Amino acid sequence: MIAILVVGSGLCGAIYVVCPPMIGRIHPGVCSAAP
Amino acid sequence: MAAHAIYKWFPDEKRTLPTAILSQGSAFGVILAVPALNWAIVNHSWHYAFGALGVVGLMWVVAWLVMGKEGPLVQTVAMAAADPRVPYFQLLTSRTFIGCCAATFGAYWALSLGLTWFTPFIVQGLGFSQKDAGWISVLPRVFGAVIVLLTGWVSQVMLTKGYTTRGARGVLGSVPLVIGGLILSTMSVYPARWTA
Numbered sequence: 001m002i003a004i005l006v007v008g009s010g011l012c013g014a015i016y017v018v019c020p021p022m023i024g025r026i027h028p029g030v031c032s033a034a035p
Numbered sequence: 036m037a038a039h040a041i042y043k044w045f046p047d048e049k050r051t052l053p054t055a056i057l058s059q060g061s062a063f064g065v066i067l068a069v070p071a072l073n074w075a076i077v078n079h080s081w082h083y084a085f086g087a088l089g090v091v092g093l094m095w096v097v098a099w100l101v102m103g104k105e106g107p108l109v110q111t112v113a114m115a116a117a118d119p120r121v122p123y124f125q126l127l128t129s130r131t132f133i134g135c136c137a138a139t140f141g142a143y144w145a146l147s148l149g150l151t152w153f154t155p156f157i158v159q160g161l162g163f164s165q166k167d168a169g170w171i172s173v174l175p176r177v178f179g180a181v182i183v184l185l186t187g188w189v190s191q192v193m194l195t196k197g198y199t200t201r202g203a204r205g206v207l208g209s210v211p212l213v214i215g216g217l218i219l220s221t222m223s224v225y226p227a228r229w230t231a
Contacts, residue, residue, distance in 0.1 A: 001161065001222070001225070002157065002161070002171060002174070004218055004219070004221065004222055005148075005149070005153060005156075005175065005219070005222075006174045006175045006178050007178060007215070007218055008145060008215045008216070008218035008219035008222075009145045009146060009148060009149040009153075009175045009179065009215065009219065010175050010176075010177075010178030010179035010181075010182055010215070011179075011182055011211040011212065011214055011215030011218070012141075012142040012145035012146055012179075012211070012212055012215040012216070012219075013058075013062070013142075013146070013179030013180070013182055013183045013211075014142075014182055014183060014186050014208045014209075014210075014211035014212055014215075015138055015139055015142035015143075015146075015208065015212060016054065016055060016058030016059075016183050017051060017054065017055050017058075017183055017186045017187045017190055017204065017207070017208040018135065018138055018204055018205060018208030018209060018212075019135040019138060019139055019208075020038045020054050020058075021047070021050045021051050021054050021200075021204055022131055022134075022135055022200060022204050022205060023131065023132060023135055024038070024042055024047070024050065025047060025131070025200050025204075026126065026129060026131055026132065
């Protein structure tokens with residue numbers, strides 16, 4: 001059970017790689033979505 | 036605020052790994068703080084734990100005042116004025132922003148579960164002592180740090196090789212989220228005796 005919780009919640013930390021740089025990529029010229 | 040500050044030091048194609056390292060500041064904080072605070076609570080009282088947090092916070096403020104500097108990638112007033120004005124509604128309804136909100140919403144169910152439920156579960160559900168629980172509680176953070184740093188490094192390599200942001204950040208970062216969610220969802224089918 002501990003291993004499942006460790007791996008499962010640990011993988012969800014990948015959110016930190018996704019969101020800040022992608023939101024930082026939004027630019028007025030391409031504000032509909034990141035390319 | 037911290038992400039905004041480091042984006043003044045790194046251009047877009049070199050931001051992913053610094054962002055991953057930055058985000059692990061909170062993980063390393065938990066790795067150090069949980070056992071240390073447990074020690075303070077067990078050997079002294081919870082009052083000492085709050086006092087220690089206050090002292091560490093003040094030390095951080097002093098370090099930031101002494102060491103914090105603006106990066107070279109600061110947008111000037113003239114540059115900002117030259118950009119077209121975009122209404123907030125348009126920014127907040129962009130697909131990237133909505134996608135990031137949805138991903139964060141999903142991920143924080145698991146991350147919040149780890150913060151609020153993991154330690155009580157291993158003490159009350161699995162029978163570990165409070166002292167042992169302090170060490171076990173850092174394991175998700177340690178594993179998460181490895182995943183985030185590895186994903187950040189791979190993402191940055193992909194960006195330098197010409198992959199799009201959507202592929203090198205959106206897809207690459209979302210796959211671990213989906214796998215993590217599937218793994219956690221399997222907990223609901225384990226027999227009760229595993230958790231007793």
